Amino acid sequence: MSSLNAHIPEGPLADKWTHHKAKIPLVSPANKRRLDVIVVGTGLAGSAAAASLAELGYNVKAFCFQDSPRRAHSIAAQGGINAAKNYQNDGDSTFRLFYDTIKGGDYRSREANVHRLAEVSASIIDQCVAQGVPFARDYGGLLDNRSFGGVQVSRTFYAKGQTGQQLLLGAYSALSRQVAKGRVQMFARHEMVELVVVDGKARGIIARDLVSGELERHSAHAVLLCTGGYGNVFYLSTNAMGSNVTAAWKAHRKGAYMANPCFTQIHPTCIPVSGHFQSKLTLMSESLRNDGRIWVPKKKEDAEAIRSGKKKPTDLNEEDRDYYLERRYPAFGNLVPRDVASRAAKERCDAGFGINKTGEAVYLDFASAIERYGKEDAHVQGIHHPTPEKIRALGEAIVESKYGNLFQMYEKITAQNPYKTPMMIYPAVHYTMGGIWVDYNLMTTVPGLFALGEANFSDHGANRLGASALMQGLADGYFVAPYTVGTYLADDIQTGKISTDSPEFAEAEKTARDRMEGFLNSNGNTPVEVFHRELGKIMWDQCGMARSETGLKKAITDIRALRERFYKEVKVPGKMHEMNPELDKAGRVADFMELGELMCLDALSREESCGGHFREEHQSEEGEAVRRDDDFAYVAAWEFADHDPGKAKLHKEDLVFENVKLITRSYK
Amino acid sequence: MKFTLNVWRQNGPQDKGRMETYQVDQVSDDMSFLEMIDVLNEQLIHQNIDPVVFDHDCREGICGMCSMFINGEAHGPGRGVTTCQLHMREFSDGDTITIEPFRAKAFPIIKDLMVDRSAFDRIIQAGGFVSVNTSGNLPDANATRIEKSHADAAFDAATCIGCGACVATCKNASAMLFTSAKVSQFALLPQGQVEASERVLHMVNQMDLEGFGNCTNTGACEVECPKGISIENIARMNREYLSVSLTTK
Numbered sequence: 001m002s003s004l005n006a007h008i009p010e011g012p013l014a015d016k017w018t019h020h021k022a023k024i025p026l027v028s029p030a031n032k033r034r035l036d037v038i039v040v041g042t043g044l045a046g047s048a049a050a051a052s053l054a055e056l057g058y059n060v061k062a063f064c065f066q067d068s069p070r071r072a073h074s075i076a077a078q079g080g081i082n083a084a085k086n087y088q089n090d091g092d093s094t095f096r097l098f099y100d101t102i103k104g105g106d107y108r109s110r111e112a113n114v115h116r117l118a119e120v121s122a123s124i125i126d127q128c129v130a131q132g133v134p135f136a137r138d139y140g141g142l143l144d145n146r147s148f149g150g151v152q153v154s155r156t157f158y159a160k161g162q163t164g165q166q167l168l169l170g171a172y173s174a175l176s177r178q179v180a181k182g183r184v185q186m187f188a189r190h191e192m193v194e195l196v197v198v199d200g201k202a203r204g205i206i207a208r209d210l211v212s213g214e215l216e217r218h219s220a221h222a223v224l225l226c227t228g229g230y231g232n233v234f235y236l237s238t239n240a241m242g243s244n245v246t247a248a249w250k251a252h253r254k255g256a257y258m259a260n261p262c263f264t265q266i267h268p269t270c271i272p273v274s275g276h277f278q279s280k281l282t283l284m285s286e287s288l289r290n291d292g293r294i295w296v297p298k299k300k301e302d303a304e305a306i307r308s309g310k311k312k313p314t315d316l317n318e319e320d321r322d323y324y325l326e327r328r329y330p331a332f333g334n335l336v337p338r339d340v341a342s343r344a345a346k347e348r349c350d351a352g353f354g355i356n357k358t359g360e361a362v363y364l365d366f367a368s369a370i371e372r373y374g375k376e377d378a379h380v381q382g383i384h385h386p387t388p389e390k391i392r393a394l395g396e397a398i399v400e401s402k403y404g405n406l407f408q409m410y411e412k413i414t415a416q417n418p419y420k421t422p423m424m425i426y427p428a429v430h431y432t433m434g435g436i437w438v439d440y441n442l443m444t445t446v447p448g449l450f451a452l453g454e455a456n457f458s459d460h461g462a463n464r465l466g467a468s469a470l471m472q473g474l475a476d477g478y479f480v481a482p483y484t485v486g487t488y489l490a491d492d493i494q495t496g497k498i499s500t501d502s503p504e505f506a507e508a509e510k511t512a513r514d515r516m517e518g519f520l521n522s523n524g525n526t527p528v529e530v531f532h533r534e535l536g537k538i539m540w541d542q543c544g545m546a547r548s549e550t551g552l553k554k555a556i557t558d559i560r561a562l563r564e565r566f567y568k569e570v571k572v573p574g575k576m577h578e579m580n581p582e583l584d585k586a587g588r589v590a591d592f593m594e595l596g597e598l599m600c601l602d603a604l605s606r607e608e609s610c611g612g613h614f615r616e617e618h619q620s621e622e623g624e625a626v627r628r629d630d631d632f633a634y635v636a637a638w639e640f641a642d643h644d645p646g647k648a649k650l651h652k653e654d655l656v657f658e659n660v661k662l663i664t665r666s667y668k
Numbered sequence: 669m670k671f672t673l674n675v676w677r678q679n680g681p682q683d684k685g686r687m688e689t690y691q692v693d694q695v696s697d698d699m700s701f702l703e704m705i706d707v708l709n710e711q712l713i714h715q716n717i718d719p720v721v722f723d724h725d726c727r728e729g730i731c732g733m734c735s736m737f738i739n740g741e742a743h744g745p746g747r748g749v750t751t752c753q754l755h756m757r758e759f760s761d762g763d764t765i766t767i768e769p770f771r772a773k774a775f776p777i778i779k780d781l782m783v784d785r786s787a788f789d790r791i792i793q794a795g796g797f798v799s800v801n802t803s804g805n806l807p808d809a810n811a812t813r814i815e816k817s818h819a820d821a822a823f824d825a826a827t828c829i830g831c832g833a834c835v836a837t838c839k840n841a842s843a844m845l846f847t848s849a850k851v852s853q854f855a856l857l858p859q860g861q862v863e864a865s866e867r868v869l870h871m872v873n874q875m876d877l878e879g880f881g882n883c884t885n886t887g888a889c890e891v892e893c894p895k896g897i898s899i900e901n902i903a904r905m906n907r908e909y910l911s912v913s914l915t916t917k
Binding site: 048051052055066067068069070071072073075076085087120123125126127128129130131132134135136137138139140141142143159160162165166169172173174176177179180186188211238240241242274275277278279280282412413414415478479482525527529530571573574578579581582 | 680696697698699700702703706707709710713714716718719721723724725726727728730731732733749753755757778779782784785786788789792793794796797798799800801802803804806807808809810812813814815816819820822823826827829830853854857859860
C-alpha cells in the first residue's frame with residue numbers, strides 16, 4: 001500500500017492557505033499565453049474555474065454535454081450558499097463555519113481543506129455581488145440571511161428558492177465574457193469519453209461531438225474535471241437526467257483514485273416514487289421541516305387501509321398517529337439532520353407503516369402549524385372566539401406566505417392540495433460526498449489532472465450540510481484552482497504545445513471508438529434504460545440508506561451479473577456518426593455499473609456507521625449510528641487495478657484532527 | 669391512458685422533415701410529458717424505429733433545456749410550467765397530441781424536436797455580464813446598499829431560464845423578452861450600470877445579427893413564458909436602447 005501525500009502545508013491551520021499562496025511559484029503573463037487548460041463541465045466549479053483561468057491569461061477550452069454551459073445541474077440548487085460574513089452579528093466566524101462543516105461531515109473530511117473553504121467563503125459573496133447576482137436583500141438594502149440545518153447561526157445567502165440558478169448564471173456570464181474575448185473556446189454538446197495520459201501526466205481528452213458523433217482530440221497542459229456527482233448510479237435521484245460519472249470514471253481507469261465512493265447523501269424530503277416509468281425525483285426544501293410534522297399511522301391496519309384507499313390520513317385521530325421523529329429524538333424532533341431523518345423514515349416503512357400504494361412514503365403534515373399560526377393571527381387581529389374555519393383560513397394564509405412556491409410545486413406534481421391533506425414524502429438520493437481523491441491543491445493522483453466541486457471528495461466528509469455545495473463549487477473554481485493549477489503549470493512553461501498526434505491520443509481514441517462500436521454491434525434486444533433501472537434497484541436496496549455485509553456482497557454479485565448481461569443483451573439503435581442519445585446513455589450506464597460495484601466494495605470495507613453511511617452491524621441498541629474512530633478515521637482511496645472495478649486496491653489517507661475534538665453526534 | 673401522437677421527425681438540418689403518427693398506451697396520469705415520451709421511445713426501440721430525439725435535463729423546470737411545441741403551444745397547455753413539469757393528467761384519455769420543435773430561423777433544427785439555441789449564448793456573450801475579474805479584493809458585498817424593490821425586480825428578470833419559449837411563441841420569432849430580461853437585470857443594479865450603454869447596444873445588435881425578428885407588442889411571449897418574465901422588461905430595454913442611441917455617436 002503506497003502512502004498518500006495530501007501535500008498539506010505546514011503551520012497553524014488558520015495560516016496554511018495564506019502561507020501556501022505566498023510561496024507558490026507563479027507563471028508570467030507571457031508564459032500563461034503559451035499554456036492550455038481543459039475544463040470539463042460548466043457548473044459552478046467549471047464555469048468559475050474556466051472564467052478565472054482565462055482572465056489570468058491561460059488558453060482555456062471548456063466542455064459541457066448540455067446545449068449551453070448555463071444548463072449545468074448547479075442551476076437546480078434551491079436553498080442558498082453559506083459564507084462566514086457574520087453580517088448578522090450572531091457569533092459566526094471562519095472557525096465556526098469550519099467547525100460546523102467538520103462536525104456535520106461526521107469527522108471524515110480533511111481539516112486543512114475545510115478551513116480554506118471557510119476562509120474564502122466571504123470572498124465568494126463579494127465576487128457574486130460584483131457580478132450582479134441579485135441576492136435577497138432586506139428593506140435597508142443590505143444582504144439578507146437565513147439559517148439552515150445543523151448550525152446555530154444565520155449565514156446562508158439566498159435568492160428566493162433559486163440560489164443555484166442565480167450563482168450559476170453569474171459564473172456563466174463571467175465565462176461568456178471570456179468566450180467573447182476568445183480566451184475560452186466553448187464546446188457545448190460535447191462529452192468527454194477518454195482521458196489522455198502522456199508520460200504519466202494528464203495531457204488531454206477525447207471528446208465526442210454529440211451532434212455529429214465525431215470523436216475529437218483535445219490537448220492541454222492540465223485537465224480540470226468539474227463534472228459533478230454520480231447520484232444517478234441509483235437511477236432515481238434528484239440529479240438531472242444527464243448527470244453522469246463517465247469523465248470521473250475514465251480518469252479513475254487511468255489512475256485517479258476514487259475516495260469514499262460510498263458516501264451518498266439521501267435527502268429526507270422528496271416527493272415519493274409514483275410509478276415504474278418515473279424518471280427522476282423532486283426535492284422539497286429542507287425548510288419545510290421547520291413547520292411540518294412527520295408521521296405514519298400507529299396501527300398497521302390503519303396503514304393498510306390508507307394504502308388501499310379505504311381511509312384518508314385526516315380520518316386518523318391524534319392518538320392513532322406515530323410522530324416517530326418526535327418520539328425518538330425529543331430534543332431535535334422533526335429537525336434532526338438529513339441522514340437521521342432519512343433512516344427513520346425507512347425504518348417505519350420497512351416495518352409496514354408506509355402510506356402510499358408502494359408502501360414507501362410518510363406524511364409531512366402542516367395541520368398543527370396551520371392551527372398554531374391561525375390562532376396567533378386571530379389574536380393579532382383581535383378576533384375573539386374565532387371559528388375553526390376562520391383559524392384554518394388565517395393559518396393557511398401564513399403557511400402560504402412562507403412556503404407557497406413549494407406547496408404549488410407539490411400540487412403540480414401530485415395533484416393533491418397540501419393545505420388540506422398532508423404531503424407524502426420519502427427520502428431520495430441527492431448528493432455524493434465521495435468523489436475523485438485530490439490533494440490540498442485539488443490535484444488527483446494523476447499529475448496535471450485536477451478535480452473540483454462535487455466531483456472531488458474533499459470537503460464534506462460523510463455528510464454535507466445544507467447550502468455548502470454551492471460554497472464549495474465556487475470556492476474551488478474562483479479561489480483555489482486558479483492558484484493551485486498555476487503551481488503545477490509553472491513547471492510546464494518550456495513544454496510547448498502538446499501534440500495530438502502521439503500514440504497515446506491515438507490509443508485513447510481507439511478505445512473510445514471500439515467501445516461505442518461494441519454497443520452498436522451488440523445483438524441484444526433490451527434498451528439501456530432497463531439495465532439502468534435494474535442497477536438503481538440493486539444500489540438503492542443494498543447500498544442506500546442501510547447497508548449490511550450480506551446485502552453488499554449480494555449486490556456485488558448481482559452487479560457483476562447485470563454487467564455481463566448488459567454487454568450481451570443491450571440494444572443501442574442508430575449509428576456512431578450522428579446525434580444518438582441512446583449511445584450516449586449506453587456509455588454512461590456502463591460506467592455506472594462499474595462504479596456501483598466499487599461503491600459496494602467501499603461500503604463493505606468501511607465497518608462503521610458514519611454520516612450517510614449506515615452499516616446495520618454497527619448501531620446502538622436504540623438503532624443509532626456507531627462510528628469507529630480508532631479504526632476508520634481515514635479516507636478510503638481506491639486505485640483501479642487488473643482491468644476490473646472489483647479488484648480496486650485500497651489506499652488510506654489517515655485523517656489527523658488537531659483543531660477539533662471528535663465527539664458523537666446526539667439528537668435525543 | 670392511451671394517446672395518439674403526431675410527432676415531428678427530421679433527420680438533420682437539411683432534411684425536409686415530416687409528421688409521424690404513433691400510438692402510446694400504458695401511460696399513467698402521474699407521468700410527466702417527458703416520461704410519456706420515454707415510454708414512446710422504449711416502444712420505438714423494440715419496434716426497430718429510431719427513438720425521438722428531444723432536449724431535456726433537470727426535469728424540474730429550471731435548466732431550460734426542454735422545449736417542444738405541444739398542440740400549438742410552447743411547453744404545452746398550462747401556465748407557468750416547462751414541458752418537464754407538464755403532467756399527463758392535463759390531457760384526456762384517447763386525446764391526439766401534436767408535438768413539434770420550437771420553430772424559428774435563429775433556432776435551426778438539429779434532429780426531430782431538438783433545436784440549436786446557441787444564438788442565445790452569443791447574445792449573452794455580446795454583453796450579458798458585468799466586466800469584473802475574479803478577485804479576492806473586491807469591495808465588501810454590503811458596501812453598496814441596493815433598494816429592495818430594485819433588487820427584487822432584478823431578481824425577477826434574472827429568473828429567465830433561456831428556454832426560448834418566447835421566441836417559439838412570437839409570430840416574429842423575436843428574442844426581445846430573453847434579451848430584455850438580461851438587460852433589465854443589470855440596468856436595475858448599480859454594479860451593472862457602469863457599462864449599461866455598451867451592453868444594450870451590443871446585445872440588441874447581436875440579436876438582430878442572429879436573425880431574430882422584432883417586437884410588435886403582441887405580448888404572447890409573456891403569456892407562454894414558463895417563468896412569467898414580464899414584457900415590462902422589453903419596455904425598459906427599449907428605453908435604454910433609445911436613450912443610448914440618441915446620446916452616442
